[in-house]
Amino acid sequence: MKNCIGRELPEYIEGYGKVRPFEGAFVNSGKPASRPVSKIMKSAVPGGRKLYSSLDELMEILPLKDGMCVSFHHHLRNGDKVTNLVMQAIAARGIKDIHLSASGLFACHEPLVPLMEDGTITQISVSTFGAGPVAQAVSAGKLQKPAILRTHGGRARAIESGEQHIDIVFIAAPSCDSQGNMNGSHGKNACGCLSYNYPDAEFADCVVAVTDNLVDYPCCPAEITENFVDYVVTVDSIGDPAGIVSGAMKVTTDPNRLAIAQRAVDVLDRAGYVKEGMSFQTGAGGISLAVADRMRERMLEKGIKGSFGIGGIHGYFVKLLEEGLLKTLLDVQCFDLEAVENMAKDPRHMILSASQYANPENKGCAVNQLDVMILGGFEVDTDFNLNVITGSNGVIMSASGGNADTAAGSKISVVVSDLMKKGPRCLIKDKVITVTTPGETVDAVVTDKGIAINPRRTDLIEKLKDSGLPLVDIRDLLKLGEELGAIRENPKFGDRIVAVAEYRDGTVTDVVRQVLPE
């Protein structure tokens, strides 16, 4: 069958189940549904023991079993040590066929690859995926079952609705007390917040806090609280600070890319979005950060003040907060040290749960209040469908994260990118390898070679037509790419489906097939 964006999908995928085809970004909005969610209610005994000083000892009493789903968060990013440590301890007990549900996996998780090969881990679901060995192993078909690539909001939805049941969550906790009150904002491996494990803490059968910083009861602040936590285990180190927050989050210095950022701000300003009380979100890429920086300048020039910055928070947003150009920050993950430090001290820097941030199936998520979203991505097709999963060689290099969530929720979403990338390859394709974010929710693509507005946004086209900004048809950008000598790799795919790209409502936008060796 084909979904509404023309992607061919099987009706059923072995190891995944029945496929619900994507039918449109808002088709499932506004529908109330009563769903029974089965939760383990455990009644604690006063004086009962939660604290263990040995992961091995704790493993003896955990309800480990073949076929279980275990989960983790990715706030320690490429410095996370907990996922490897726990999965290896589980593997050492001979447990097989595990579904590993992490909010994200990075290159540092390479030690999981042998566990994928030996059948310890047979499925992975993630919403953030760093390029590297684990993503490559998925693309190479090393998992027995297809990986599930969700959006941040979609992951929260899947867990809260019971669609993705978690047996045990292991929460890396930079600070934690003996009863499981914990936070991510304090301690030698502080990472900011722990938002992406809130649904797991609430709905997993068993909740384990893993900490290298045991503090006196009660841990203050208490971001995830004791009433959700079964066990606390101390380990030597949960992370490597160098990998947790990257010092590399810097505005691009490339004049061409700075010009793209400037152009994006011009588009937003002419379209009426740069105004008193505006809110915005940017990704962590060099051009996106430059948009935050250029937006600051424009706000100062115009003498306006914004409302909130949201999503992954970085130093550029902290600066806007401290200068009074934003009133609040709504944080689901800290991208850098400035953000971590600011969160620990400034009450205007608020933490959102994953669900509050982006889950489309609750009573209202914060991305629905967002004005402007600056998107990154690998490829855009002429229907504005965006691929943020597979690189040009067909290998998985990322996952949707908040991309599709914010594109759907925001009043305007803008892709910022060079038209021509290394290769040279062109950003615009007639058909992207994998559709992550449907074109229906992508409003504009701002490149150095021209600005393409989604024809659905007739209002934008009307506002920008006399602006002097270089508006072009997106098909002309494709042609221009060809004229500029864009190559197109044609990765060889096998039939086997190695990953399923889910939209935030759990329908399938696309599948990723195994890349065959050259």
Add this chain to the structure above:
Amino acid sequence: MKNCIGRELPEYIEGYGKVRPFEGAFVNSGKPASRPVSKIMKSAVPGGRKLYSSLDELMEILPLKDGMCVSFHHHLRNGDKVTNLVMQAIAARGIKDIHLSASGLFACHEPLVPLMEDGTITQISVSTFGAGPVAQAVSAGKLQKPAILRTHGGRARAIESGEQHIDIVFIAAPSCDSQGNMNGSHGKNACGCLSYNYPDAEFADCVVAVTDNLVDYPCCPAEITENFVDYVVTVDSIGDPAGIVSGAMKVTTDPNRLAIAQRAVDVLDRAGYVKEGMSFQTGAGGISLAVADRMRERMLEKGIKGSFGIGGIHGYFVKLLEEGLLKTLLDVQCFDLEAVENMAKDPRHMILSASQYANPENKGCAVNQLDVMILGGFEVDTDFNLNVITGSNGVIMSASGGNADTAAGSKISVVVSDLMKKGPRCLIKDKVITVTTPGETVDAVVTDKGIAINPRRTDLIEKLKDSGLPLVDIRDLLKLGEELGAIRENPKFGDRIVAVAEYRDGTVTDVVRQVLPE
């Protein structure tokens, strides 16, 4: 049938249901149970409307129906205007047979009495009950069905387990934005926190924020968040500040009562509880507050620092925090203005959810970590069973609140009271009118005429036997009362059960019968 503390109970109560008899404070502890909880999952549409400026207009679209359960919180205490306003608006629409589930009701809710009489409200469940017209009306049998008197933890348990389904919660919000992010700590009717409505916000089918202080999105701090909220309605005033926080929260000046407080501290000190890292909770009565004050002096004398104060927070605890004698405050309700002001500015003053505070059926509640609890109460029997519900005339004057929860969780619980009260009546009875807190969890009764230690606590008796403190058998206190001329009213009760006193696990410790006119 009789429960384990000898109270005669029917097996079934019309309008309440099957009675589960109380079988012991910890009989149901430690039992995991998987329970399906049905929740309405609503998928918000971006741009959808939540905000209404007229309660009447909102009423038109709410799913009102006969027999529904609606709920409220009591953090505005005797200054609450929302419960009356909403119930009258519902009554005006002819809705009948309503179960009113409030975390508390006070004298200011007298306008509800006519709604009880005309069948609009046929049942009430509360965990805090102020003496006055509503409590009197319950005792007089004006409700068609028995009231349910729960503990704070028991109310959270009942809602979270699905035992008490809430159709619509109306949350009085001192600050709220258009999407329903709200807090209790800011605004002209600031009341501190909104903890007792967290379970309602999470599990009610429909969640309405009622505010007189609409703030820009996003409300900061956001104590209850938009993902839980269906509607926001603005009204002229949610409360009367004079009634919200009482200026009457003062340490007793009666020398006899001050001596009781001093004696309680002596008992706790000799028993080894006044030590580095100690935690404690006191009620809001004059002697209880004096214990907090005397404890401060003892801590200074001994050069020790405590850990946390918990529960209803008052200025005496704030002083301990500010002086560094407590590290943190764990707050479920602010008792006075000092507490409200401190919460708004000091991150060490943390908010607990009702469940995190005292729900016995989660993975660990904070009262389980509490060292010392200072209890109030109307009567204690010779088995140390405590009555905090009915006055000596048999009329309901209060409800358990956190009494039974903290008595069960704390390492030591101490009742502080004059032996002889107005009348004169004696604190100690051979049989209390209503058992709220089982004697199994009450460790000592400290009076001006002697200190009775629960014989179950042989460790305490051993520690105190050579202390010079006036230890007496509780039966001797009863006799002494008689010698001092204690009268005992013998209120005439009818057969009809007007209220059911539930223990925190949902079993029944006692029933309250209708008081017949003299």
